[in-house]
Amino acid sequence: MVDVPDLVEQARQGRPRAVARLISLVEGASPQLRAVMAALAPLTGNAYVVGLTGSPGVGKSTSTSALITAYRKIGKRVGVLAVDPSSPFSGGALLGDRVRMSDHASDPGVYIRSMATRGHLGGLAWSAPQAIRVLDAAGCEVILVETVGVGQSEVEIASQADTSVVLLAPGMGDGIQAAKAGILEIGDVYVVNKADREGADATVRELNHMLGLGEARAAGDWRPPIVKTVAARAEGVDEVVEALEKHRAWMEERGILAERRSRRAAREVETIAVTALRERIGDLRGDRRLSALADRIVRGELDPYAAADELVAGLTQG
Template structure:
C-alpha cells in the first residue's frame, strides 16, 4: 500500500498527495512509511515564505505570485496556514477559496492547513507537507503564514527566501519593531502601494535596516519592493529580487545551510511530537494520578514529581 501511494505521489498524483497530506496533518501513524520513502526524492524545490500582519493582502499577493511563476513555466505548490476552526479543528479561512483561478491548473497544488494552536505562525505539519510537495517535483513551494509576531517566525526555519508583507497606514513600523522581523526578512514587500503612506513606510523600513550594527561586508541587504497585487503590479520585480536572493545564497554557500537547518527543524518537530504523545500517555497513567494525589496533599514536591515524569518518559520504548 505504501509503495503504491509513494509511486503515485512521485508520478504527480494530486489525489494521492492529498491523502498523504491529510494523514500527516492528522498525525496518522501510517504516514511515516510514505514520508520515509519520499525523502530521497526531495531537495529540488525552492521555498518562498510569505508572512505579514492580517490585512496586508498576503493571499492576494500569493495568488498573483503563483500567476507570475506559471507564466515563467514553473510548477508551484502552496501550503497556506490558516487559523483553526473551533468547531472542526480544520483551517478556518480556506486559502484555496481565495485562489480559485488556479483550481484547474495541473501545475499548481494548494493545501490549506490549520495551526491547531501551534505557535510560530506555522502548522506543526508544515515541514512534512513541504517535503511531499518537493517530492512531487514542484519547482517553487510557497508557504503563507497565518500572521506575524514575536512567536510567529518559524517560517525562517523552513523557507529559503522569507518575504515580509506590509501595507501603508496600518502601523507596520510599530508591529515590525515588536515582532523583530528584521531577523527573518530577506525581502520587504509593501503591498497596496497605491495607498497613501507607501513612501513613508519605505523610508521607515530603510531606517530600520540602517540601525543594524556592524553588518558583515558581504551581508544581504533586504530590498523593499512595491506591489499592487490586485493589479499584478510589481510582481516581476518581486520575482527578480527573489532570484537575486537565491543567487546570493548560492554564492555564499547559504542555500545548503538553509536546507540543513530545515531538516534539523523537521527532526526537532518529529521529536517534539513524539515527546508530547508520550507525555500525554504518562500523565494519563494511574501512577501519575497517585503522584498528583500526593502533590495535592503536599506529600511530594513539583520538582520531584517532574523527575518522576521524566523517568516515566525515559522508560517508555
C-alpha cells in the first residue's frame, strides 16, 4: 500500500517520482485513487490548462515543445500530458512524446508524461482529468494537453481544457478536415504551423473565411485569432502565448473560466458515476435479477425500457 499523504506532499514539492507514482495510480485505477483525489482536492484549481489538437502531422509535439520553452522563459512551471494511441499489445502509449521533447528532460520546472488512450476514441485517456489534477497539485502553473488527433473525435479536448488550440498546416487538406471534424466550433486559438511552406497564407485565408461563415458573435465575444508559426524554429510561438494569455484574461473578466471549470468537473463526476454503474451492471451478468428481467422481455411481459428502469432502481437502492 502507498502512503498517500506522504506521496502527495512529495508531489507538492515537485518531486518527479512522486508525481509519476500518483499518475500511475490514476492510470491503473488503483483502489487508493479515492484517497489520492481527496488529498489533492484542496491543492488544485491554480493551473491554466491548454489543449492542443489537430490532424496527425501538423507538428503538435514540436509546437508543444516550443510552448514549453516559451513558458519557461517567463518563469512558469509547465506540465505536459501527451496522450498517445495505445499499443494493442501492452495497452501503453505507442509514440512516447517524451522522446520528441527530450530537450526539456533535465529541466526541474517541466514534467512530461505520455498517457495511452487505451482505446478511448475521444483522443484523450479517460483518466486525463485526474492526471491534470495531479499536475495542478504538484505546482504546474501551465498544463499542456496534447491529444492524439484522430479526426472527428479530437474535439473532445474542448471539454478538458480552459483554452483549446487547433493546429493546422498548409498542404494537408486541413480546411476540409476542419469543417468535417467540427473543430471550427471548439478552437479558441488557431495555429497554422509550418508557415514557411507554400500555401500557408492560403490556409489562413480559408480558415478566416470559414470562421466568418460560422460566426454569430455579439459585441465583446471572443474572436479566435489565427497565428502563423514555424514551431521547429520557434517562430511565432511568443505570439501564440500572447493569444493564450489574452484568451485567459478575457475569460476571467467575464466569469467564463469558472463556468468552463465547473462544467468540466460536472462531466468528470458524471463519468465516474456512469463507470461505477456500468461495473455494477457488469457484476450482474449471470445474476438471477438480470436473467429474470430478460425472460420477462422475451415473454412480452415487459419492454426493455421498463426493465432498464427496474434494473437501475435496484442498483441505486442496493
